[in-house]
Amino acid sequence: MQETLIVNARVHTMSPRGTLRGAAVALRDGRVLGVGDELSVRSLLGRSVLRVDAQGGSVIPGFTDCHIHFTAFAQRTEQVTLEGAGGLAEVLERVRAKAADLAPGEWVVGGGYDRNLWPASDRPTAQALDQAVPDRPVALASKDGHQVWVNTLALERAGFLSGLPDPAGGVVERDEAGRPTGVLKERAADRIWQVVQDPDLPTLRRMAARAQQRLHALGVTGIHVPEGPTAFRLFQEMATSGDLALRVCMMLPADRLQAAADLGIEGGFGSSLLRVGPVKIFADGSLGSQTAALLDPYQGREADGYRGVVVTEADELEDLVARATQAGLAAAIHAIGDRANRMALDALEPWLFHSRRRGLRHRIEHAQLVDPRDRPRFGQLGVIASMQPVHGPQDRTLVTRHWGAERAGHAYAWRSLREAGARLAFGSDAPVESPDPLLGLHAAMTRRLPGEAWEPEEDERSRERLTLQEALEAYTLGAAFASGEEAAKGSIEPGKLADVVILSHDLAQLPLEAWEELHVRGTFWDGRVVYRSQDLPVEMDVRVGS
Amino acid sequence: MQETLIVNARVHTMSPRGTLRGAAVALRDGRVLGVGDELSVRSLLGRSVLRVDAQGGSVIPGFTDCHIHFTAFAQRTEQVTLEGAGGLAEVLERVRAKAADLAPGEWVVGGGYDRNLWPASDRPTAQALDQAVPDRPVALASKDGHQVWVNTLALERAGFLSGLPDPAGGVVERDEAGRPTGVLKERAADRIWQVVQDPDLPTLRRMAARAQQRLHALGVTGIHVPEGPTAFRLFQEMATSGDLALRVCMMLPADRLQAAADLGIEGGFGSSLLRVGPVKIFADGSLGSQTAALLDPYQGREADGYRGVVVTEADELEDLVARATQAGLAAAIHAIGDRANRMALDALEPWLFHSRRRGLRHRIEHAQLVDPRDRPRFGQLGVIASMQPVHGPQDRTLVTRHWGAERAGHAYAWRSLREAGARLAFGSDAPVESPDPLLGLHAAMTRRLPGEAWEPEEDERSRERLTLQEALEAYTLGAAFASGEEAAKGSIEPGKLADVVILSHDLAQLPLEAWEELHVRGTFWDGRVVYRSQDLPVEMDVRVGS
CATH class of the missing domain: 3.20.20.140 (Metal-dependent hydrolases)
Known part of the structure; x- marks a missing residue:
């Protein structure tokens, strides 16, 4: 049971105590044990503690990201990235390069294309994609995620060329002849994602572990995730194996409402680690x-x-x-x-x-x-x-x-x-x-x-x-x-979960112009260090005597 | 954060350490902090502790009841009890008395009748119940819970007189003329229970609170419950309001399997308080x-x-x-x-x-x-x-x-x-x-x-x-x-959940002939006293100096 003492901090308690300067925070057994001046906070702990010097930087409760598509975020890094591409030619080049890396038959999946950055004459069409990748299906999400641009093989796989009616609540863009152009919106886009191969669970777990590390480095200790049963299973298995180091609140898709009602599962069921x-x-x-x-x-x-x-x-x-x-x-x-x-x-x-x-x-x-x-x-x-x-x-x-x-x-x-x-x-x-x-x-x-x-x-x-x-x-x-957890987290107060972040600067003093220098020095989750930058001084503090 | 020291105990650790005589157990923050001789265990705790003298009695991990129909148990005490009734006349008398206590139209529900205790000539029939209670439906569960004996009004309410086919996997007892006798088994009995009015949730919560107290007095700190969504909701609401003081493992009914799969809920999801x-x-x-x-x-x-x-x-x-x-x-x-x-x-x-x-x-x-x-x-x-x-x-x-x-x-x-x-x-x-x-x-x-x-x-x-x-x-x-929780509970070891029971006698010394004298003196759940008999000595132990 590691005990930790963070000293020399600007503590933004987010409690009625406000912010404290030159203060210390004690963590034990995954909880905040005390906040205040170093001497009195140190006395709450045992002989041997991990002493972390915040060097005057801000200490804040861990960030919760209340809307993150976590598995999509985790997968995105493995996919072809179209962010910032300035036109059709650049997009097609990136897609072609990615396709060359994949096993035969595998989907090319990508995202982040933004037509607002393209010349007006460049248009996303299935034909253009077919020229770049004729032999495997391609699905590219727009930057906002609400439309998808696909090639002909993908249109075929999802049944858009077989005369099925268009999905309600969706838009299938068509040319003058009534043929789908390759751009699908909302529920029509959903139909594509349903047929795109999902990564298998071991693959997804590897991606998730890397995504979790990235979030820790940004000071994120909690997430609210609007995703389906696959993500929910992923988090359960990470929790069971002890690999989950984010507090997750699952938003259930509307088409799972009946299942939750049938089971009798209500909001808040779960734990401080993973909840409905x-x-x-x-x-x-x-x-x-x-x-x-x-x-x-x-x-x-x-x-x-x-x-x-x-x-x-x-x-x-x-x-x-x-x-x-x-x-x-x-x-x-x-x-x-x-x-x-x-x-x-x-x-x-x-x-x-x-x-x-x-x-x-x-x-x-x-x-x-x-x-x-x-x-x-x-x-x-x-x-x-x-x-x-x-x-x-x-x-x-x-x-x-x-x-x-x-x-x-x-x-x-x-x-x-x-x-x-x-x-x-x-x-x-x-x-x-x-x-x-x-x-x-x-x-x-x-x-x-x-x-x-x-x-x-x-x-x-x-x-x-x-x-x-x-x-x-x-x-x-x-x-x-x-998420109904304000009694357990969200501020730095005794008894609350020990999710805290040490920043490189004192936020109360940092001019907005210097914001780009600001970074996370250390992230504690459940009382343990899950991210630590090179410039965070940490040492063991051992007191002699009882 | 109350700290507790149980002293002078025969500790059945259920760990490789075996049983310890004259030993002490320290509890802090809902966990076992240490087990061993009083002096060294006392030193793990702070100045002011609750000192509980086991007086040589056994201290064991809290009992888990791996098969208890909790809400049925909670309701049973509110229903007409037919346990021990030696014949039809005695059953009818108890049912008649209960019916007189109820609001008009309310079902008479009871359980525990055992034909094995009756004269062979006494038979459970709808006609016999009709004579005792003609004006409201009656449903009486057999002692083993696998059959139900009802009156004519109940047969009617559940559709057994309307020519519906008998449910598969169930038995509808019939007389020579093919009329239901009033005794229904298995799936046929289930059809009755589906139409019996359930108590509303506030009523059920009152019953559940009393049932929980009864279990604490018996040293039970955990239960595995084969019941449906109503029970699951009950436990979630007790957990949310802080009233749940049992660790609950829900067994899901088979007809809810699809819902769990659709939602992506797996076994073990939940917390140490309530889990799937x-x-x-x-x-x-x-x-x-x-x-x-x-x-x-x-x-x-x-x-x-x-x-x-x-x-x-x-x-x-x-x-x-x-x-x-x-x-x-x-x-x-x-x-x-x-x-x-x-x-x-x-x-x-x-x-x-x-x-x-x-x-x-x-x-x-x-x-x-x-x-x-x-x-x-x-x-x-x-x-x-x-x-x-x-x-x-x-x-x-x-x-x-x-x-x-x-x-x-x-x-x-x-x-x-x-x-x-x-x-x-x-x-x-x-x-x-x-x-x-x-x-x-x-x-x-x-x-x-x-x-x-x-x-x-x-x-x-x-x-x-x-x-x-x-x-x-x-x-x-x-x-x-x-329930997959052997790392967190089930033995008295540092770091495990502080669910422990103090018994009146040393089990290692108690002759089986004296078993009826044995009783629970105190039940700790999550580190706090949830049951304490009159004869359990408890005092505050305050050490001076640091």
Whole structure:
């Protein structure tokens, strides 16, 4: 039972004690034992302790990423990466190179292509992919994950060339002759992913171990994962074998709601290591694929009145929320557009009393565009706004392009939502964006990426900036609240789980301009070191006498 | 964080250290911190500890009851109790009195009637019950729980008078005219229980709290529960509110296997408080209802060759085991008769390699009559024999009556099974039998109930007696092994969960004749006192100085 003493730290306790300077934290048996001045905290421990010098850097509760597609993130690194590719030729070259590395017949899977970076004349088509890779199926996810670009072999494998009806809630792009172009959106994209070979479990476990290490190096100690039974099994097996070193809250896919109800599994079942969370329900699509459901037409689409895609119709959404709530599960509703957010709030409203009584904490995932009139409803209904700050700066151009300046002016309104009574819970949406919470903190505090130039229209939106304390809270105590665990984690207080992170700088002193120097020096999870940078001084401290 | 020191104890560690006399045990933060001589164990603790004097009595790991129908047990105390009723008149009188206490329309539910105690001419019929209670439905479970006796209103409610086909795997007793007599067995009985009103959750929680107290007073700190989603929800809500003070392993009903597979829930998911266990599958019925499946005909039924009821046919049993195993769940197969036990072993055999690799621990529940040729298969296949020792003496008369002397001679063969390599896990089958593990220990060691006269035919079976150490192990470490938790509990060792029981006597010294004096003095669960008798000395021990 290793005892640890972290000294010389700026401790952001996230408790009513606030932040302490030059303070110490004692960890024992996976719990925080004490916080305060070094002498009194040292006396709580035995003779021999691991003494870690924070050198004046901030010590914070471990970050929880409240929205990360973990196995997709883990697999992404093994796939062809199309991030940053500036046009069709570059994409095809990367795909061709990857295909050459694979065993015969294996799928080429990739992701991250972003048409917004391409010349307007370059178009993703099945024919283009066929030329690069004619002999095996190819499936490439767009950066936002809401569409997939495939070649002809993949279209064939998924039945799109056999005359099956198009899936409801999905879009199959077609040319003038009615042939699929190779781009599929939402439920149509899902049909492709269903036939793509999944890695087998041993392969997935190797990928997961590397992904976990990457998260530890970023100070992440907990994750909320909107993925299905394969991911759930993965985490159970990692937990059984002692390899899981992240606290995982599983969001169940809506098509598993009935199974949970039949079994009698309720939200919160599990342990501080792995637990059942809310049911994830899609109300709409995404910004990048122009499938987010809006109240008014998309910018430039006033003529045909296109307002995006409702993935789950209002009556079905209401039914799912009703069934989830009755089964003792909260709802986590994916809603990007203002229409989808209103639909989600409408569906949750009738369950206010019942949910309070049962302790169900419903949430809206993303909440990127909320009509200002709907903001107070988050507070009134106790709905958590589960947002990903990096989307703010990353989506800036797209938002203005697709939604127009006026709507862009009240998108990603974390401060307004907070002031309207919403509890914030922050995440990354990785692999859509980087999982680095230090980027997220910066985005939440400035609406910019580190090093990014200041833009006048963002200055107008400076009212949406959060303070350091507010942004940290959404990644720690707010995240713990979202999974019903605020009594056990999310702050540095005696008795709480010993998930703490040592940063390279004192956040209270660090100028925003110097943010890029900031990094994680050490990550403790369950009281033990799971990540340690070269520059973290650690020594054994042995006291003589009793 | 209360620290506790138990002193002056005979500690049955169930570890390689064996039993220690005059020893002490230290508990901190829900864990065992140390075991050994008082001075050295005291030094592990802080200044102020709760000092508990075991007065030379045995200290053992808390008992786990590996087979208890917990909510049925909790409800039973609220129902009309027919245990010990010597005939029809006495049963009807108790039922009539209970009915007078109930609100109009409410079901009269009861259990424990035992026709073996009645005059041969007394018969359970719907007509007899109608006379006692004409105006509300009545459902009375037999002592073994495998049949139900109902009145006409109950037959009507469950559809037995509407010409529906009889359920497969069930028996509807009929008179010469083909009318149901009122006695229903196995799957036919299940149809009744499906229409009986369940108590609402608040009522059930009150009952459960009392049942939990009763178990604590018997030294029970863990239970394996073969019940459905209602019980599972009950335990989750007790856990959430902090009221659950038993470690619960849920056995999932076979009809929930698909839901678990769909969700990706595997065996072991949960926490040390509440976890998912195996899938419970019924191979046959029971001894008392003569529905246990035998290889050869029942005693006296050689003429018509009646060999009992197979509740799940061999191919379906094999299919269920295959699906459970592939879903990461062990199978717990209810098998009483020798034919059912052989079927269960046959179904498990193909999965030997896969199960070992996945760490799945299959079990047979009851294993009351195992053909001697099948015994070694428990060891070869790694199948746990989950037995209830009190059944041995309680069933003695019935076994001889229905199965005959020869088969009786090798029934309840716990030592033979153990020597053939089976791991034993003991329980009570409450409310079928008393949940008192001290009765179970006595039965396992003597094949008698305390105070019961010695019978010559049992002396012949004395080879099946277990030693104290062996019997204790089946209730503690063996039980922990059955749920995959032997690293965390089941013995008194540093780091293990602090579930320990203080007994009134030193088991190593107590003559079996004095067993009735033995009782529980104190029960610690998760390091805290959950039961304490009047005669347990407890004081605060405060050391001065550091």
